[in-house]
Amino acid sequence: MTSFSPSSPVLLVRQLRKSFRGAPVLKSVDLAIHQGEIACLIGPSGAGKSTILRCINFLERPDSGEITFFGERLCSEDGNIFHIAPERTLQHARARMPMVFQHFNLFSHRTVIGNVMEGQMVVLHRNRDEARDRARACLARVGMLERAEFYPDQLSGGQKQRVAIARALAMSPALILFDEPTSALDPALVQEVQGVMRDLSAEGMTMLIVTHDMRLVKSIATTIHFCADGHIAESGSPALLFGDTAPSRIQSFMDAAAH
Amino acid sequence: MYNFFFFEVPEHLPFLLKGALVTIELSLISMVLGTALGFFLAIGRLSSRRLLRLPMDIFVEIMRDTPLIVQLLLIYFSLPEAGIVLSAFWAGIAGLTLNLAAYLSEVFRAAISAVDPGQKAAAISLGMSPVAVYRRVVIPQAGLAALPTLGGYFIALLKDCSLVSFISVNELLRHATIVISDTFDSMNTYIMVAIIYFVMSFVSARIIRHIEVRLAPTNRRGTISVPLTMDKEGAR
Numbered sequence: 377m378t379s380f381s382p383s384s385p386v387l388l389v390r391q392l393r394k395s396f397r398g399a400p401v402l403k404s405v406d407l408a409i410h411q412g413e414i415a416c417l418i419g420p421s422g423a424g425k426s427t428i429l430r431c432i433n434f435l436e437r438p439d440s441g442e443i444t445f446f447g448e449r450l451c452s453e454d455g456n457i458f459h460i461a462p463e464r465t466l467q468h469a470r471a472r473m474p475m476v477f478q479h480f481n482l483f484s485h486r487t488v489i490g491n492v493m494e495g496q497m498v499v500l501h502r503n504r505d506e507a508r509d510r511a512r513a514c515l516a517r518v519g520m521l522e523r524a525e526f527y528p529d530q531l532s533g534g535q536k537q538r539v540a541i542a543r544a545l546a547m548s549p550a551l552i553l554f555d556e557p558t559s560a561l562d563p564a565l566v567q568e569v570q571g572v573m574r575d576l577s578a579e580g581m582t583m584l585i586v587t588h589d590m591r592l593v594k595s596i597a598t599t600i601h602f603c604a605d606g607h608i609a610e611s612g613s614p615a616l617l618f619g620d621t622a623p624s625r626i627q628s629f630m631d632a633a634a635h
Numbered sequence: 636m637y638n639f640f641f642f643e644v645p646e647h648l649p650f651l652l653k654g655a656l657v658t659i660e661l662s663l664i665s666m667v668l669g670t671a672l673g674f675f676l677a678i679g680r681l682s683s684r685r686l687l688r689l690p691m692d693i694f695v696e697i698m699r700d701t702p703l704i705v706q707l708l709l710i711y712f713s714l715p716e717a718g719i720v721l722s723a724f725w726a727g728i729a730g731l732t733l734n735l736a737a738y739l740s741e742v743f744r745a746a747i748s749a750v751d752p753g754q755k756a757a758a759i760s761l762g763m764s765p766v767a768v769y770r771r772v773v774i775p776q777a778g779l780a781a782l783p784t785l786g787g788y789f790i791a792l793l794k795d796c797s798l799v800s801f802i803s804v805n806e807l808l809r810h811a812t813i814v815i816s817d818t819f820d821s822m823n824t825y826i827m828v829a830i831i832y833f834v835m836s837f838v839s840a841r842i843i844r845h846i847e848v849r850l851a852p853t854n855r856r857g858t859i860s861v862p863l864t865m866d867k868e869g870a871r
């Protein structure tokens with residue numbers, strides 16, 4: 377374990393590579409996320425955005441590169457040998473950077489509050505009362521407390537995604553990973569999830585958000601990373617990337633995303 | 636001759652019911668053991684380790700491709716030659732259990748494979764260990780999914796139990812044979828036996844259905860006595 381100072385990035389990714397059956401999908405990805413930062417990862421479909429997120433929390437096993445989370449090496453290159461931290465370390469890291477998925481992935485056999493208590497009890501070993509209190513607080517934050525005893529299949533998409541966000545919040549995360557959190561929602565329901573995410577950003581939550589939702593990006597991003605062809609092709613502030621002087625490929629991507 | 640049903644068989648009814656009780660015992664014990672063994676077989680057969688998988692696959696294949704009656708005869712009459720002596724009752728349990736486990740391992744394997752990979756990913760991404768993912772997400776969901784099929788296998792088992800009369804277990808059908816050797820009235824005795832089997836199956840099916848309905852997630856809402864959000868609002 378290495379030291380962690382407030383000025384170091386929460387998450388540091390260097391030269392991350394990943395192939396699927398010989399086809400390179402990530403060809404050296406570099407990324408740094410600092411405390412309180414809202415980093416939005418945009419780019420065309422198939423560019424590798426989801427794969428980046430899934431490698432960061434080791435849902436996929438990277439092929440090589442270096443990932444440091446809170447000063448702890450999750451994977452690294454030592455000479456020519458690629459080393460991944462023990463499963464325990466990865467589990468510990470995952471609990472501190474939970475993920476919100478496009479299709480919610482709520483546990484269908486658990487109630488709303490059961491979903492939010494699960495990780496707290498199983499992973500963080502909080503007792504039932506503690507977990508319930510925290511779950512209620514998190515559900516209140518996303519405006520879902522009245523639905524605490526419902527089952528996921530009794531909720532709308534927007535409600536499910538708010539519960540999924542509460543489930544992530546309950547882990548007391550250092551970073552939340554979002555993979556297209558509003559892409560599977562009816563247009564009318566996008567707003568409520570955007571609203572919750574804006575609240576989180578106002579409270580200083582550190583987030584890494586993969587999204588095609590340009591309204592969301594414009595309203596909360598502090599940094600934008602443009603991903604294309606297995607690289608982070610451009611990074612910068614919203615003003616820089618969305619202004620008139622934006623690189624032409626971002627402008628054409630934005631034009632395409634606009635309609 | 637047709638008056639027999641009303642005059643002679645009722646006299647033997649307690650004896651037949653005693654046999655039925657043994658049938659129920661056989662079914663329940665075999666069901667519990669077969670479910671447990673079938674579950675472990677399913678997990679083993681889903682393992683990535685070939686050495687673990689292969690013997691289990693072979694076992695299941697053999698059990699499914701040979702008749703239950705032959706398996707029972709082998710266990711009761713041939714195993715003693717290898718030094719394994721079981722009473723008729725336990726030989727029956729052994730045969731029914733092994734046979735059922737083979738079939739149920741297929742059921743469980745399918746149910747486990749059908750669990751939403753997205754929910755597994757969600758569990759992993761919360762930091763759960765692979766064992767926790769299985770215990771907390773995969774097994775509860777696979778169990779619920781397998782329940783109706785499991786119920787069907789229980790009814791089938793209840794009826795398959797009649798086969799153990801061939802290895803002299805004193806269950807319902809064997810008791811019927813004894814009654815017939817006494818009264819020479821096969822028609823009425825077998826009708827009585829059919830009725831008893833029907834009632835046992837019918838009642839079991841109702842009970843299983845009831846359990847299914849109770850365990851379905853959306854129906855469990857009714858079992859939560861006080862909704863968590865109500866106590867606060869009620870206090871206001």
Ligand SMILES: Nc1ncnc2c1ncn2[C@@H]1O[C@H](COP(=O)(O)OP(=O)(O)O)[C@@H](O)[C@H]1O
Nearest residue numbers: 396397401419420421422423424425426427428
């Ligand atoms: N598990 C996988 N197996 C094989 N190919 C995959 C897998 N996951 C992603 N890919 C491929 O990797 C590429 C990038 O996918 P993804 O990261 O999902 O892109 P994005 O999220 O940017 O749309 C795609 O071409 C996709 O087909």
Ligand SMILES: [Mg+2]
Nearest residue numbers: 425426427556
């Ligand atoms: Mg994607």
